[in-house]
Amino acid sequence: MGVNTIYLDNSATTKPLKEVMQAFMVVNEQYYGNPASIHAMGVESNELLMRAREQVADILHTEAKNVLFTSGGTESNNTAIFGLARSNTHKGNHILTTEIEHPSVLESVKQLELEGFDVEYLQVDKNGVISLEELRAKVRKDTILVSMLHVNNEMGAIQPIFEAAKIIHESSRAAFHVDAVQSFGKLPISFTDDEGPDCISISGHKIHGFKGTGVLAFRKKMKWQPYALGGGQEFGLRSGTVAVPQAVALSKAARIAVETMNDRAKKYRQWNEEICTQLRRYGDVVHILSTPQGAAHILSFSIRDLKGEIIINALQKRDVIVSTSSACSSKQTKTSHVVEALNLDEHFKKGVIRLSFGAYVTDEDIVKFKQVLDEVLMELKGEL
Ligand SMILES: Cc1ncc(COP(=O)(O)O)c(C=O)c1O
Structure with a gap:
């Protein structure tokens, strides 16, 4: 990369x-x-x-x-x-x-x-x-x-x-x-x-x-x-x-x-909300696991009937690195214990993607990410 x-x-x-x-x-x-x-x-x-x-x-x-x-x-x-x-x-x-x-x-x-x-x-x-x-x-x-x-x-x-x-x-x-x-x-x-x-x-x-x-x-x-x-x-x-x-x-x-915690937290919350707003436009094709009461630096969502790896690979081809719900379980094929505990609908269990922000992420990165996300979702879920 x-x-x-x-x-x-x-x-x-x-x-x-x-x-x-x-x-x-x-x-x-x-x-x-x-x-x-x-x-x-x-x-x-x-x-x-x-x-x-x-x-x-x-x-x-x-x-x-x-x-x-x-x-x-x-x-x-x-x-x-x-x-x-x-x-x-x-x-x-x-x-x-x-x-x-x-x-x-x-x-x-x-x-x-x-x-x-x-x-x-x-x-x-x-x-x-x-x-x-x-x-x-x-x-x-x-x-x-x-x-x-x-x-x-x-x-x-x-x-x-x-x-x-x-x-x-x-x-x-x-x-x-x-x-x-x-x-x-x-x-x-x-x-x-x-x-x-x-x-x-x-x-x-x-x-x-x-x-x-x-x-x-x-x-x-x-x-x-x-x-x-x-x-x-x-x-x-x-x-x-x-x-x-x-x-x-x-x-x-x-x-x-x-x-730097307070300044970063403000940015993370803003990025989190912007991406959530974009995801909500996809209606019931997307399920957002994270909540506004949760930590701002982590945003997890799932795409109906899509495997996480497919989304990760499509994003990676466009130079964007994200993970499935956790790095520790990403190489496992079974659904993570956290996703199981949340009682997610079967259609959303396989496609959980986690975005997590850090000090090196910039506003420009998020603008680019949102464009790429739209491209990828249109490519994988063309009927949208
Ligand atoms: C909540 C939580 N606890 C513990 C660990 C383990 O930390 P380390 O990778 O430093 O062993 C992690 C790592 O992902 C974590 O997310």
Whole structure:
């Protein structure tokens, strides 16, 4: 793909920002000492690491000692779920999550089910949102963990995590983990007080940082089972030499994401609405899965009786990159679990397309995209 490619798959991954790449290069070239070493180079490197940690902690309103650098959203989610469940068995063994989580959560809780934990899944309505009444009814005294994603990666539904947190904390001693991989840098998300989330996962490559970078952050020190044993780095919770350049790059990407969030959100909402208006002109040939209450950077829709791959290929021939509902399930032939949970009409299940905006997308890209979309829909659905 070339310089004119319009990339609308930013929820799968983003292009790193120049400032982020530069910070990574400088740290690699000049501050490559091991942050655990006691010599001057180690001390310098450790100072950079601590600064990166403090920056992320400030953004999330927690203390630096509660921020763990990881290899990405998958590791953060796995670590949160296994760590919080296995170290709280004295309180109970009930776990709650939703049916539209990312596979890194669903596969983790499935593993815990095999180990004897009692896992229940909250349903979502046709807009992809859980019911707080169902949550209230399902949280029990022996619930030890609730894991919920903030913004769904396939269609952008936003879960009411702050209201959910209140219910969870009122009715149980459960820890509340939020997968904020798709919301961090797009919506406000941070620790608040005792009523907010206890633990948040973030991924670097969704915010114009690097693949293989992430954060798992806690509101306060929690009872925890380390999972990577060794030299005791990252407060003994994740052994292994810490990747300082990656940590610095992630903290830079996080700071820029938060600073530019409001301006980008306005643009994303405008583009989202413009494209929806255009799609609605196709009447019942198009079904829009995303809702105006959802996250603005994700817009999912489906074309009646068309396979997603056909639309993707037709757009790609015209230099436009989009994805099927999720990058993780795009190579699978079966309908995604999220699409199944939304109870979509059979005619729309195979053709779900996801557009996702990012910092490099321009107004001109969207104008061009809308032209190309019309061309493609006329070509594939000629009778329109
Ligand atoms: C909601 C959500 N959680 C977790 C992940 C996994 O993140 P990573 O790719 O950094 O492992 C993704 C990636 O698509 C995601 O969308």
